[in-house]
Amino acid sequence: xxxxxxxxxxxxxxxxxxxxxxxxxxxxxxxxxxxxxxxxxxxxxxxxxxxxxxxxxxxxxxxxxxxxxxxxxxxxxxxxxxxxxxxxxxxxxxxxxxxxxxxxxxxxxxxxxxxxxxxxxxxxxxxxxxxxxxxxxxxxxxxxxxxxxxxxxxxxxxxxxxxxxxxxxxxxxxxxxxxxxxxxxxxxxxxxxxxxxxxxxxxxxxxxxxxxxxxxxxxxxxxxxxxxxxxxxxxxxxxxxxxxxxxxxxxxxxxxxxxxxxxxxxxxxxxxxxxxxxxxxxxxxxxxxxxxxxxxxxxxxxxxxxxxxxxxxxxxxxxxxxxxxxxxxxxxxxxxxxxxxxxxxxxxxxxxxxxxxxxxxxxxxxxxxxxxxxxxxxxxxxxxxxxxxxxxxxxxxxxxxxxxxxxxxxxxxxxxxxxxxxxxxxxxxxxxxxxxxxxxxxxxxxxxxxxxxxxxxxxxxxxxxxxxxxxxxxxxxxxxxxxxxxxxxxxxxxxxxxxxxxxxxxxxxxxxxxxxxxxxxxxxxxxxxxxxxxxxxxxxxxxxxxxxxxxxxxxxxxxxxxxxxxxxxxxxxxxxxxxxxxxxxxxxxxxxxxxxxxxxxxxxxxxxxxxxxxxxxxxxxxxxxxxxxxxxxxxxxxxxxxxxxxxxxxxxxxxxxxxxxxx
Numbered sequence: 260x261x262x263x264x265x266x267x268x269x270x271x272x273x274x275x276x277x278x279x280x281x282x283x284x285x286x287x288x289x290x291x292x293x294x295x296x297x298x299x300x301x302x303x304x305x306x307x308x309x310x311x312x313x314x315x316x317x318x319x320x321x322x323x324x325x326x327x328x329x330x331x332x333x334x335x336x337x338x339x340x341x342x343x344x345x346x347x348x349x350x351x352x353x354x355x356x357x358x359x360x361x362x363x364x365x366x367x368x369x370x371x372x373x374x375x376x377x378x379x380x381x382x383x384x385x386x387x388x389x390x391x392x393x394x395x396x397x398x399x400x401x402x403x404x405x406x407x408x409x410x411x412x413x414x415x416x417x418x419x420x421x422x423x424x425x426x427x428x429x430x431x432x433x434x435x436x437x438x439x440x441x442x443x444x445x446x447x448x449x450x451x452x453x454x455x456x457x458x459x460x461x462x463x464x465x466x467x468x469x470x471x472x473x474x475x476x477x478x479x480x481x482x483x484x485x486x487x488x489x490x491x492x493x494x495x496x497x498x499x500x501x502x503x504x505x506x507x508x509x510x511x512x513x514x515x516x517x518x519x520x521x522x523x524x525x526x527x528x529x530x531x532x533x534x535x536x537x538x539x540x541x542x543x544x545x546x547x548x549x550x551x552x553x554x555x556x557x558x559x560x561x562x563x564x565x566x567x568x569x570x571x572x573x574x575x576x577x578x579x580x581x582x583x584x585x586x587x588x589x590x591x592x593x594x595x596x597x598x599x600x601x602x603x604x605x606x607x608x609x610x611x612x613x614x615x616x617x618x619x620x621x622x623x624x625x626x627x628x629x630x631x632x633x634x635x636x637x638x639x640x641x642x643x644x645x646x647x648x649x650x651x652x653x654x655x656x657x658x659x660x661x662x663x664x665x666x667x668x669x670x671x672x673x674x675x676x677x678x679x680x681x682x683x684x685x686x687x688x689x690x691x692x693x694x695x696x697x698x699x700x701x702x703x704x705x706x707x708x709x710x711x712x713x714x715x716x717x718x719x720x721x722x723x724x725x726x727x728x729x730x731x732x733x734x735x736x737x738x739x740x741x742x743x744x745x746x747x748x749x750x751x752x753x754x755x756x757x758x759x760x761x762x763x764x765x766x767x768x769x770x771x772x773x774x775x776x777x778x779x780x781x782x783x784x785x786x787x788x789x790x791x792x793x794x795x796x797x798x799x800x801x802x803x804x805x806x807x808x809x810x811x812x813x814x815x816x817x818x819x820x821x822x823x824x825x826x827x828x829x830x831x832x833x834x835x836x837x838x839x840x841x842x843x844x845x846x847x848x849x850x851x852x853x854x855x856x857x858x859x860x861x862x863x864x865x866x867x868x869x870x871x872x873x874x875x876x877x878x879x880x881x882x883x884x885x886x887x888x889x890x891x892x893x894x895x896x897x898x899x900x901x902x903x904x905x906x907x908x909x910x911x912x913x914x915x916x917x918x919x920x921x922x
Contacts, residue, residue, distance in 0.1 A: 295581060299568075303584070306496060307586070318595045328366040328476060337427060339431025389457070404416050411432045486498065486509035499552075503557070503558040557582060561593065562593060650683070715735055772792060810840065812877040820846075821902075840907040840909070878892075
């Protein structure tokens with residue numbers, strides 16, 4: 260992992276600060292909601308426990324089926340649309356009777372009149388003529404109405420017997436059936452209705468089953484007044500039956516039932532939704548101020564005797580609604596519930612705005628710090644890479660260590676660059692010392708060797724016993740080996756001196772290598788020597804004598820490091836921009852730890868030693884020849900245990916016609 264990546268990963272730990280602020284916000288929101296919910300439940304429990312016996316008795320005496328009658332705030336417009344009616348619940352569903360369609364009916368009262376909104380869903384694909392039969396029973400008598408208009412529009416209805424009780428209404432067709440909106444001059448108290456939808460082709464007489472009578476139950480005004488008394492109406496409260504139908508409701512302040520009016524931005528609402536985790540909550544924007552019936556999901560828990568709670572959110576603000584229901588029991592059975600609803604401004608609109616700002620501030624600071632650390636790590640990594648590349652180049656190409664970057668910087672990297680400069684300079688001086696060591700040794704050893712040889716020759720002229728003469732022969736052999744070493748060192752010294760004075764000419768390298776290898780076959784008779792040359796001539800301006808010495812050293816090295824059963828190959832390859840001369844041999848491998856030192860002076864890695872001494876000057880001479888031609892030399896182990904390859908790479912200047920392919 261790079262230094263920049265490590266610092267960037269380390270900077271991510273700064274995100275723990277905004278994360279902790281985020282967790283604190285969520286815990287605080289949960290605490291506030293829990294406190295608000297518990298307070299609302301406690302208030303509902305108090306109301307349920309203090310409910311007067313009069314209302315409890317009425318709850319216990321409620322009929323199994325009835326039709327709630329809402330108190331309308333204004334006279335409905337008889338147009339069939341129903342937008343003048345309260346509540347999102349369209350009314351009580353009455354199942355099919357006599358094979359006709361079912362229907363849904365809602366009742367309301369205003370100024371002494373009964374209003375009915377009847378919705379009859381009829382599928383268009385199976386639609387037939389449908390008529391609605393309405394029966395009204397009151398202290399004034401029984402009235403029957405048959406509604407079967409010829410076309411949608413206003414209605415004027417009279418009792419089938421012609422008795423008093425004329426009704427007005429409107430028939431409206433819509434895509435899923437039709438809707439009736441009726442107004443009857445009827446007092447709601449002690450009245451019942453029965454309504455059903457029949458197919459028009461069925462005979463009116465006879466054997467049909469009558470619709471079920473539904474008592475009309477107006478709102479409990481006394482209970483509404485009790486719920487609206489001072490000290491109770493701080494929030495909206497309702498008394499409902501076991502199915503959630505509203506029997507009475509408080510007339511508290513409007514802001515207790517409606518969402519907050521403080522507008523928030525989309526970003527604030529999104530942040531609040533994430534903090535509060537209320538994305539799954541229902542949207543309460545279309546909830547009515549005066550509901551007719553509460554949601555069955557809220558009533559299910561209450562019907563089993565438990566307390567229920569539900570949260571909803573406003574789509575345009577950060578306000579949330581909390582609705583709770585506490586059951587009211589009569590003689591041990593759940594017959595109704597006290598429902599309370601309150602609105603609270605969301606977390607972002609309360610005193611916790613400071614915490615929200617803290618969250619945003621810490622998040623911004625963490626991101627700024629991460630970006631700053633990343634930029635710093637990028638600059639630091641770039642400086643380290645520059646220094647590393649310069650050190651590698653100085654070691655590989657033997658350039659002046661004074662060219663290293665960062666030498667004048669005052670930080671730790673500057674100190675590292677200066678230490679590397681001193682180390683490279685010491686290595687360079689040591690390399691120069693090794694390069695001149697052979698010349699110095701050869702010069703200093705020539706005179707002692709000559710003196711020793713002349714002394715042995717003089718001693719050999721005297722009469723000596725066989726044992727003494729044998730020791731003299733062994734001393735001469737040692738002198739010969741030392742002389743060979745001195746000649747090898749002198750050869751390397753002379754080559755270094757003769758490189759600048761070498762004669763350069765343009766030769767065909769293919770013919771040049773072919774001639775050299777023919778001589779090697781005569782010299783190394785019985786050895787397997789293969790030559791791979793290009794089909795076309797390869798012309799290059801070079802120093803032929805120097806190249807011949809370098810190739811001699813490589814072939815001699817390959818022959819001496821391999822056995823008689825191994826194969827030695829010489830390859831010449833010409834590609835765009837350079838010429839490669841390679842020597843390969845099987846049967847050996849280079850030690851990985853010393854491959855970079857093979858071409859240094861006085862370094863020998865021969866594991867087998869013959870009579871000829873090996874000072875490690877052969878490959879050093881190859882490197883000198885390659886450098887004189889502006890190229891380099893490399894060594895590598897071939898894949899698959901196939902042996903070793905030494906390769907001389909000779910570049911061709913693009914400004915001159917350095918290479919020719921014979922075209």
